[in-house]
Amino acid sequence: MRQTFLRRLYFFAVGLFLALPLIVVAGVSVNEKQDLTFPPVGFSMSWYQQIFADPEWRRALIASILLALSAAAIAVAVALPLAWFLWRRIAPWANVFQLLGVAPFILPPVITALGMLTFWATSGLYGQPWTAAISHGIFFVTLPLVTLSLGFASIDRSLVEAAATMGADDRTVLRTVVFPLILPYLVSGYAFAFVLSLNEYIVAYMTVGFTIETLPIKIFNALRYGYTPTMAAVSIFFVAVAALVFGLIARFGDIRKLLGAMASEG
Amino acid sequence: MRREAPKSLADYAPLVFPGLMLIVFFVVPFSTMIAVSFFQRDPAGFYTVAFTLDNYGRFISLFFGRVLGFSLMLSVLVAICCVAIAFPFTYLLTKQSRKVQTVWLVVLLSVLSLSEVIIGFAWSTLFSRTAGITNLFVWLGLMNEPVALLPSFGAVLTGMVYQALPYTVLVLYPALVRLDPTLLEAARTLGSSPVRAFFNVVVPALRNTVVATVIMVFVFALGSYLLPQILGRPQHWTLSVLITDQAIYQSNMPFAAAMAVFLVLISLALVGLTLFAGRKENAL
Numbered sequence: 001m002r003q004t005f006l007r008r009l010y011f012f013a014v015g016l017f018l019a020l021p022l023i024v025v026a027g028v029s030v031n032e033k034q035d036l037t038f039p040p041v042g043f044s045m046s047w048y049q050q051i052f053a054d055p056e057w058r059r060a061l062i063a064s065i066l067l068a069l070s071a072a073a074i075a076v077a078v079a080l081p082l083a084w085f086l087w088r089r090i091a092p093w094a095n096v097f098q099l100l101g102v103a104p105f106i107l108p109p110v111i112t113a114l115g116m117l118t119f120w121a122t123s124g125l126y127g128q129p130w131t132a133a134i135s136h137g138i139f140f141v142t143l144p145l146v147t148l149s150l151g152f153a154s155i156d157r158s159l160v161e162a163a164a165t166m167g168a169d170d171r172t173v174l175r176t177v178v179f180p181l182i183l184p185y186l187v188s189g190y191a192f193a194f195v196l197s198l199n200e201y202i203v204a205y206m207t208v209g210f211t212i213e214t215l216p217i218k219i220f221n222a223l224r225y226g227y228t229p230t231m232a233a234v235s236i237f238f239v240a241v242a243a244l245v246f247g248l249i250a251r252f253g254d255i256r257k258l259l260g261a262m263a264s265e266g
Numbered sequence: 267m268r269r270e271a272p273k274s275l276a277d278y279a280p281l282v283f284p285g286l287m288l289i290v291f292f293v294v295p296f297s298t299m300i301a302v303s304f305f306q307r308d309p310a311g312f313y314t315v316a317f318t319l320d321n322y323g324r325f326i327s328l329f330f331g332r333v334l335g336f337s338l339m340l341s342v343l344v345a346i347c348c349v350a351i352a353f354p355f356t357y358l359l360t361k362q363s364r365k366v367q368t369v370w371l372v373v374l375l376s377v378l379s380l381s382e383v384i385i386g387f388a389w390s391t392l393f394s395r396t397a398g399i400t401n402l403f404v405w406l407g408l409m410n411e412p413v414a415l416l417p418s419f420g421a422v423l424t425g426m427v428y429q430a431l432p433y434t435v436l437v438l439y440p441a442l443v444r445l446d447p448t449l450l451e452a453a454r455t456l457g458s459s460p461v462r463a464f465f466n467v468v469v470p471a472l473r474n475t476v477v478a479t480v481i482m483v484f485v486f487a488l489g490s491y492l493l494p495q496i497l498g499r500p501q502h503w504t505l506s507v508l509i510t511d512q513a514i515y516q517s518n519m520p521f522a523a524a525m526a527v528f529l530v531l532i533s534l535a536l537v538g539l540t541l542f543a544g545r546k547e548n549a550l
Contacts, residue, residue, distance in 0.1 A: 003460060007358055014355050014431075018377050020399075021388035021428065028397050038397035074287075082284035090271045094281060100288045107533050108489030110506045111299075112292075114513055114526045118302045119295030121312045121519070138291045199381035202491055206513065216381040223387055223496070232391070235384045242376040250368045259371055260440045 022239055029232035036227050047233040057230060060218040064198055067132055067214055072144075072193035074137025076186060079144035084178075087152035098145065105142035112139050113206040120207055127211040135207045136197045143196065144189025147258060151185025152178075188249050188258060195242050303523035313519050321524035337504040340494075341487035344426045345480045351427075352434035353476065357468060359435070360442045371439075378432035386496035389425040390416060393497070421497040426490050434483050441475040478540040485533050505529055 024038050032042025051057050082097055104112045116135040120126040155178065163173045201216040209217055215238070219231050249255055272278055306316040324330060359370055391397050393415035400412040415421055449471060453463035469476070491506040503511070505525060513522035 010355065010358065014351065015373075017428070018373065018431070021385070021392045024392045024397060024399075025388045028391060036391065036394060036397045038391070038401065078284045078287045081280035085278075085280040085284075088269065088280075089277065090269050097281070097285055097288055100292055101284075104292060106485070106537060108485065108491075108506055108529055110489060110491050110509050111526050111530055111533075112295075114509060114519075114522055115292075115295035115299040117513060118298045118312075118519060118523060119291075122298050122302075134291055138287065141288070195379045199379055199384070201381055201383050202510065206510075209514070216383045219381070219387060220383045220492070223383070223390075231387060235387060238384060239376060239380065242379045243372065246372045246375045246379075250372050255368055255371050255375075256364065256443075259375075259436055260443055 022236070025232045026236050029229055029236050031229055034227075034229060036229075047229040048237070050230040051234055051237060054230070056213075057215075057218065057234070060213045060215045063129075063212050064214040064216075067129075067136060067204065068194045068197040070130075070133040071136030071140060071197040072190045074133060075140045075193040076144045076190050078137065078141050079148050079189065080186065083145060083148035083152055084174075086149065087155075098149075101141045101145045104139045109139075109200075109202050113202045116203060117206040127208060129208060129212055132204050132208040132212065132214075135203050136200060137193075139200070139203050140193040140196055143192040144186065147185045147189035147192065148182060150258065151182035155181050184253050185258075188253055191245050191249055195245050198241065199238060299523045300527055302520055303527050305520045305523075307518045307520050309517065312517075321521045322528075324521060324524070325528065332501075333503060333505060333508055336502070337488060337506075340422070340426070340502075340504060341484045343423060344430055344487040345483040347423070347427045348430045348434040348483050349438075349476060349480050352431055352438055353469075353479075354464070356435050356438040356442050357464065360439070360445070371436075374432040374435055377428075378436065382429065382490065382492040385425060385429050386492050389421065389428065389493075390496055393421050416497050417499045417502070419498065419502055422494050422502050425493040425497045426487055429490060429493065430483050430486050433486050434479060437479050437482050438475070441472060445472065474543045478543045481536050481540045481543070485536050488529065488533065 027038045027040050028036055029047055030043050030045065031037060031040045031047075032044045035041065051061060079101065082101065085091070086094060086098060112135075116131075117126075120128075120131045120135075125131055159181075160173055160177055163177045168176070199216060201214075201220065204212075204214050205217055205220075213221065215234055219234060222228060222231050246255070249258070302313055303321055304317050304319070305313040306318055306320075308314045359367060362370075392399055395412050395414040398412065398415065400409055400415065403409040404412050445468065449467055450463055453467045454460070458466060488504070489506055490504065491510050494502045494504050494507050506529070509522045509525045509529065512518045512525065
């Protein structure tokens with residue numbers, strides 16, 4: 001009895017710690033006036049409208065979404081053939097590429113960011129919008145790489161062998177057997193990379209910070225020049241997007257399995 | 267399809283695109299950074315090509331030593347706090363129903379994916395005078411008037427623990443999920459209470475996991491680049507903040523690169539150590 005109570009209390013305390021800053025931000029985001037007060041005075045959803053109505057915030061939102069969509073696509077495009085090759089072939093030296101795919105994620109992000117900055121500056125392409133997409137794509141390759149490796153590992157090889165025995169060539173096997181089986185892992189890998197790219201600040205800032213404002217960059221710049229409740233509204237919007245995406249993954253896939261192997265692979 | 271060694275050159279085809287991308291956009295940038303760390307600063311542009319050890323020479327200063335010492339101390343503190351909170355939490359979580367676990371994992375992932383900008387902003391609001399937690403204390407009669415709790419060391423530490431806690435839980439989760447339940451049953455059969463069984467059986471059995479996790483979280487905390495800036499004073503700046511500052515605001519790319527190389531070496535050494543710790547546990 002007492003132990004159940006203590007356990008509940010512990011869960012509650014951790015939950016409260018995780019939720020508290022977000023509760024306060026949600027509170028200040030509905031203030032009627034442009035004041036940083038909690039509990040909120042009055043109630044207004046106008047700051048949420050600002051994200052879409054104000055041209056600057058809307059531009060940042062569109063930039064962020066475009067960046068995240070293309071970066072996640074690049075990450076998957078790099079991870080898919082690599083994971084497929086590692087599953088299909090015995091080539092120990094190819095594991096080097098797996099290591100390269102995981103490295104940017106394990107090292108402190110500032111390092112990848114500075115590497116990208118020096119690289120784009122040296123190549124003279126500094127500031128081009130697409131450089132951020134490539135930088136994010138490489139930075140987040142880890143996520144689809146891990147989910148896809150997990151997906152390939154879960155394929156029953158006898159299924160594929162059966163298809164091959166029936167006369168299917170590599171390409172047919174890939175299209176009709178392998179691809180449908182790994183599709184859920186591909187989608188979750190894309191979704192993970194998308195959400196993280198949406199939230200990423202430092203790599204985006206060091207590559208295109210002076211030419212494009214993504215939402216995190218815009219929030220940080222706004223933070224330095226003073227407070228607007230729109231920042232709070234955007235933050236809550238981001239939490240909602242992340243919760244929605246991960247909720248969907250949990251609903252349609254097995255998030256426990258996905259995470260059970262994820263960290264041990266990293 | 268059985269795994270087989272590549273027979274012809276065509277079998278390597280799937281490797282071409284990922285290999286090229288990773289080499290051109292990760293290995294080359296990384297090498298560029300190392301090269302730049304030996305170049306000279308150009309206040310008007312990015313750098314001028316030269317060979318100098320001056321950027322590394324600047325490490326031997328009281329200022330740099332203080333920043334490095336503070337970064338390491340802060341990261342150790344964050345790692346210890348996180349593992350101390352997360353280990354019992356994750357252990358209890360793995361004992362819950364699938365549904366409860368799934369909900370918590372979604373929550374943890376959502377917080378983990380949050381931008382450092384947002385985490386910094388959220389905590390600076392929570393610690394502010396006008397909208398902060400002290401208003402609640404005043405209302406409860408614990409304090410006379412609301413105060414700002416930042417900038418301060420406590421604010422930096424709290425923000426970084428918040429940032430790293432979901433990561434810690436997710437690193438610990440696989441190890442704790444796979445923990446052999448018969449170990450605990452044996453302890454319980456022999457009459458030990460759940461709390462004692464936890465400390466006498468679970469913790470020692472996962473000693474190396476705990477050590478590896480502390481190091482992983484330490485490296486994660488070393489990477490925090492905004493929270494010390496938003497929640498702390500200049501003396502609370504860490505190596506990551508200093509690198510960002512030098513690269514962007516002081517436009518001293520070579521010095522930033524030299525510090526980044528140094529940070530890579532620390533991180534790699536530590537990650538290597540975790541692999542070593544992990545191997546020992548597997549051997550047991």
